[in-house]
Amino acid sequence: MATLQLQTVALAVLLLRLTPETPASAQQLSGCPDKCGDISIPYPFGIGASCALDSGFELECNHTNSPPRLIVSTHRQQLTGLSLADGEAIALLNAKRECYNSTYQDFNKNDESTASIMNLTGSTTYRFSAARNRFVALGCPNLGYFIDSTQCYVSGCTSVCRPAHWGSVKLGMCTGVGCCQSKIPPYIDLFEPYMLSFNRGERYTKFYDNTTTCRYVFLVEDKWIEKTYRDYVDYNRTDNFAVPVVLDWAVRSIGNCSAARHNRTGYACRGAHSDCFDIRDSEGYRCRCSKGYQGNPYLDGGCTDIDECRRKDEYPCYGVCRNLPGNYTCECPPETSGDATKKDGCRKKDRFTLALKVVTGISVGVFLSVFMCFWLYLGIQKRKLITTKQTFFEQNGGVLLQHQMCSGGGTGGFRIFSTEELEKATNSFAADRVLGRGGHGIVYKGVLEDKTVVAIKKSKMMEETQTNEFAREMFILSQLNHRNVVKLLGCCLEVEVPMLVYEYVSNGTLYHYIHGKDSKAAESAEALSYMHSSASPPILHGDVKTANILLDDKLNAKVSDFGASKLAPTDEAEIATMVQGTCGYLDPEYIMTCQLTDKSDVYSFSVVLLELLTRKKALYLDGSEESRSLVSSFTKAVKTGCHRELLDSQVRKEMTAEMLKEIVHLLMRGLSMNGEERPTMKEVADRLEMLRRYQQHPWAQAEGSPEENQSLLGMEQWSVNFQYRQQDVLDLEEGSTYMFSL
Template identity: 65%
Template sequence: MALGEASPYRVSPTKTRLVATGCPTIGYFVDSDEYFVSGCTSVCRPAQYAIAGQGSCTGVGCCQSAIPPGVSYYQPNTLSLQGGNFTTCQYVFLADADWFSYSDRVFFNRTDDFAAPVVLDCAVRNVGNCSAAQQNMTDYVCRSGNSECVPSTNGAGYRCNCKQGYEGNPYLDGGCRDIDECRRKDEYPCYGDCTNLPGNYTCKCRPGTDGDAYKQNGCRPKDRFTLALKVVTGFGVGVVLLLLCVCLNLGLEKGKLIRTKQRFFEQNGGVILQQQMRSYTSAGAGAGGFKIFSEDELEKATNSFAADRVLSRGGHGIVYKGVLEDKTVVAIKRSKMMEEAQTKEFAREMLILSQINHRNVVKLLGCCLELTAKVSDFGASKLAPDDEAEIATLVQGTCGYLDPEYLMTCQLTDKSDVYSFGVILLELLTRKKALYFDGPEEDRSLVSCFMTAMKAGRHEELLDSQVRNEMRAEVLEEIAHLVMRCLSMSGEERPTMKEAAERLERLRYQQHPWAQADGNLEERQTLLPMEQRDLPSMFRQQDVLDLEEGSTYTYSL
């Protein structure tokens, strides 16, 4: 094969190779001056010594070699070698690398003629490169306006290609035509609105979406706040400066918050309370499990003092339902700000109340002394000092429960508690509050209504229907008269608490089905277990009275 130096064609060094088949032989080719260009050696191997991989063109029965650039002349030659085994025919040829596939059955004993395809590189060879070609536009062959010159990679010369975005024949005027990429979605992906441009195309997300339309699922619904964000960005510099100032103050504010909490802790008697707790502990009395809670603990327990956690509201504060970390359900009273002069008394009161452990009294678990929430019973009264002369000015009570005699004499007695207990009994019998301000003025006091009804013989109308149904009439009547005695305006006419308790025990026994049998009442009373000789049956497990001013007392049986 002779192409000649002036020929535009050269053997492609990347897509064509020299192949020699048969053995033993050396296959090679020479140029026009008969100089060696490329070649390879093929040897024979007995079948019984066949190795893995035999059948590929790697030197046993077949060999191949690469072609150097610039080959325009091809003259094949073979050189037989001495050996015990040999093939009848030997071939040397150039072939397309993708076409040739060697196998023993096809080529090892082949004796016929055959044709093999060869790949040639084409280029304009009258000049050495593109720069030289573009200096003489008369002979310049890239005619299309959208073509470009490409230097030859196989020998001197150049080729013409259509520019990117165009296709056709670059050697003709107008031969390179624009490619409509929008019609070829497989080659030029677009997942939005496609617009064809000369030599290119654009792909934008459809209205209402943004992102990368060249990628599948690249367009997403626009953020409706995008415009607002753009406006905010315009003030970005100012905001950044403001944030820097805020960050500088964070440390100062945090320290200020810690100091504020410490100041509240000290003002609310925290230091005094800690000292007294240590004194109780060192004296062997213990602190009754009393704990000083943090503000964070109580906020977490009440869901930041949420409105749906409110149990009651009063003049001294608000009572919330809380759940501690150990799942204990507690009542948390968030009191109003305490005066500094009261801190010592408050500390002493908290410790004394924490020692009280009775099934009918709400247990005081602790207190919080940081912005003033108290985990406490719902109605802890102010303790009287050792100086009894000041008792009249320090007594605190709840309207509707306070002994009316005290209002006239300013003196509290044992009978004052009897009056308050009578009000509680009346609330249990009627299931009404001692005071309710949403009714007529003459009906706002439960005690006043009951007294009036008793004198008129209509007191049963005030009693709760369930109480009337569950209690015997004679027992109910005696309890009503006991309540009347407890609510007497004169303390001397009231029974003692011991008398009231004993009377209730007897009435409870009379209410029991056993009491209907004949026999000595006192004798049967002594046979009852102690826990059954307690309070009357009208008391239910965990009956809770929600009193005015946020005071709640719990009675359980």
């Protein structure tokens, strides 16, 4: 009894679910009832002939029952629900029942007249839904089936029992143990159920263990089976019950939409925004409101616009919603952009307009193209620069110099600089870094990365012969180490004319200090003597002058500028193709022979010594044409005995007659036109050192006899008659460089 009560309650709940609430589309013709009890009746259905589209849609409302029952007029089926949108009607059908006693004899059947049979034969409106209905045989053993209007078998299934000692089985699927189900084919218009019994016997004992009292067969909605028998249930029931059956309905008076549109009088889709669509599984058509509209498409004006803005759940909009006929817009608020149908989809508007983006994109594209071309150009130029630097480096003997530096022992701090290092040291050779300018080039003050202050000489030109010997000469010059020689720290070979890096000497040149109290001539002579006698091979300066004698912070003299320097020739036939030097200091024999010798430096130094004694320039323009050359003026004065007047007043005051005689003698030898008659630089240095000591000796301060003075000087008085011809005197303009090519 408890099981029967539960099944009855479940059926009642299901019937309530199948009775829909009145939807907005349940509209009816004017003056026609739109409900029967709680069941809504939308047109084309109607109670009475005048309220229905045709006889197939005519219904009756039986008020003798409570609640009232809705009956199909033509076939007398009871309906519990109608749906315009799904094209379905829910009808009630009694399950066919047979019960048995202990001897398995029939003792109770339900009324078989029409209660369990549903006949749709001849209906132009309804068909059994093949998709939504299932044939069910309940109880065991049970073989159920049904036939159609031709009395032929349509579908069926077999339900068997299981022994009780096998325990409970999960029977919710209704798959053949206590309950079975099967699908039905389409186009069925009659449901007439039957059950077959199994004969008791030894062959069928397995079918009779744990049998049910009653057996049932019925056609039912698929959802009813899923809901009723989805859990552990007892299929052993004995009551009568009705089940819902789904009927598909359509307008079947005309085959399809195409034919119906040609017959506008009977065309059922009346609404202005109504669409027609064909039924997939059978003949006929149905109507529906167009997208964006709702209501009853079978009535004139039955489809009304949907206000999507009021249905946030169906049509989400997080911006500004505007309803339109059959549609709506959802836009982001002003000053924002994005997708307003998504939460947080609207963001602050990008003021970067499409046109501006296009222009910017084109501009960026052009810029990138130009940049790439420029970058490629820079790359090519950089490669050319690297190649050019490497070419100059090899031409200037860089490979040879590196080899000599690696294999020749210590280099005394000498190194090869890159152009980048020297440019950085001089601030790209800025004008405010210039220390001096000369005939051979410009000297810049530089500061290396280690804060060492240097002087960098940027030469203007160099002979081809010098280029060939440059590396060897640089290596030899780097070995010079004398307190009175400016130290060569390195060179740069990556340019056409190599740059030289010297130690920085802070107090300028002897030329600018020539009016001071200490001439520093002896120190300069020692430096040149060292280059001629101690260097290996000997080095010839080639451009000795006061401007190339520097003074350090302690006023020590240092010979500098080896721009015209040469290694002493190993072959007497070796001569230069171009004479280099400074006018006023050039050896006349060098000008005529183009062969630089150690005696050429002696001549130039003699001019420096003469310039120091007279404090006059080697060449000056404030006299007559005959007296522009200091050498010429001095030799003429010696010839006439007036040379003392040419000396600086302070020199005349401090120098004794004997010292003056010795100095004049030394000068005249050094200025000789014939190089062989000149003393060596060692002799000059020794003599100057002796004169310096003599001047500092206390005896030299007192008047002594000529014999005593000669003894102090350590030499016999020379008696030399210096004869100079007028053409031997060179009259050269100040500051120019005399060049003589073979």
